[in-house]
Amino acid sequence: MDKILIVDDDQKLLKMLERTLIYEGFDAVTSTDGESALEKVYSERPDVIILDWMLPKLDGIGVLEALRQEQNETPILMLTARDAVQNRVEGLERGADDYLIKPFASTELVARVRALLRRTGKGNQTLLAFADLTMDTATREVRRGDRVFTLTPTEFDLLGVFMRHPQQVLERRQILSQVWGYNFVGDDNVLEVYIGYLRKKMEAEGEPRLIQTVRGVGYVLREEDAPSIPHNGEERKGEE
């Protein structure tokens, strides 16, 4: 059974996460500050560490550095605030394997933990892929075919949502809350703008569109353009 160490200073949240991971079949160990977290890593040898970034005594970066300095390569999933973009980038640079923006969905946390475990078996590849699109969540490298390009943090998070739910129509609200935070209040137009940025980068060399608009609902990551039949429009032509 895989052992997960969860480090967070909010007691109630910690308890719930512990329960959730146990319910999902993991062995869960908890810690509420950086120092005791390090101790637990040595004594319990967890397979994955879920690490909150803001911690008493020794913060997330501190724990991460301490571990990596000693060649401890236990996969780390960090938890950061939405506005702490810097932390996310810095964390990944220093060897964190993935991150989640607080507040996050516990079921997504479970999914990420599973993904991390799957990866550790065969090399530390942190790869999301769909069609000819590839995304390395650890190095933040994105490529279409073999053209590499970079995304800003928000663009990256947005594409991440799509890559984790390919073929699925995601509603605008859903996307907004996952990328901009559950309590996002503002113009939905930001989403449109960012979809635009992503498309521009993803189709820079005339590649076919991967992020399709589903009018009145949201967007999907899908290969073919949906055979949209304007209801009063012309006849559908031949076959596909």
Place this chain on the structure above:
Amino acid sequence: MDKILIVDDDQKLLKMLERTLIYEGFDAVTSTDGESALEKVYSERPDVIILDWMLPKLDGIGVLEALRQEQNETPILMLTARDAVQNRVEGLERGADDYLIKPFASTELVARVRALLRRTGKGNQTLLAFADLTMDTATREVRRGDRVFTLTPTEFDLLGVFMRHPQQVLERRQILSQVWGYNFVGDDNVLEVYIGYLRKKMEAEGEPRLIQTVRGVGYVLREEDAPSIPHNGEERKGEE
């Protein structure tokens, strides 16, 4: 999409649950005290209520009683402390539908919510089918046989009404109020127009008609053309 009202006074926990439910495809609404919870029930009409037992202003029992007294039968999942056995018993006696002991696993909560929806039959099915017609409310994919086609939001809602009540004659008013809103005022002709749009798309390749007109009443989703009242024994012939 099913709407869930979560009532708990721990802000952080509440946010995480909200995010989790949204991530799992529900529509989540939250409230932090008993009184505002009641208001939300009236204004939002949730399909399930997740109710913490210890609440400011009006506690769980109070909310439950108030609702049941008014014949509001929305399924309720209550959250109680481990040692509050009395509350659990009392809650179930007064009409709560299920309970979870704090701290609980969020994934178990999700499972219970799904179970409640299934049990009470209030849940919205995601895959609807009738004859060779299929409708996936998650991907919004509609297919006739294996021809996939897309519907505009209104067309989709309209077809949804039929798919959820197959073989059942639906009155014009009934359909109008379900798709266009309870207080729809306007020309009934919109309905005819939209039925027309649907038929055009559903029969684009000469498939037999599935949405039948019931003269003077409304429409039915049914395979054969209804041989309405054969009072003068006239045979109907085949196609258009």
Place this chain on the structure above:
DNA sequence: ACCCTTTCTCAGCTAATTCTCAGGTGCTTC
């Protein structure tokens, strides 16, 4: 302080969608 990157807002534009209207078509009744 200044520059550069990133995020976000705004307004105009385009096109899909919704809705209205004005004949049609065809059942029903007398």
Place this chain on the structure above:
DNA sequence: GAAGCACCTGAGAATTAGCTGAGAAAGGGT
């Protein structure tokens, strides 16, 4: 078989959703 309904449908007007360029605001790096 004519009149009266009930329903259908094509055309197009009105509305709305989504896209995009421009640029303001925020924030980090030098």
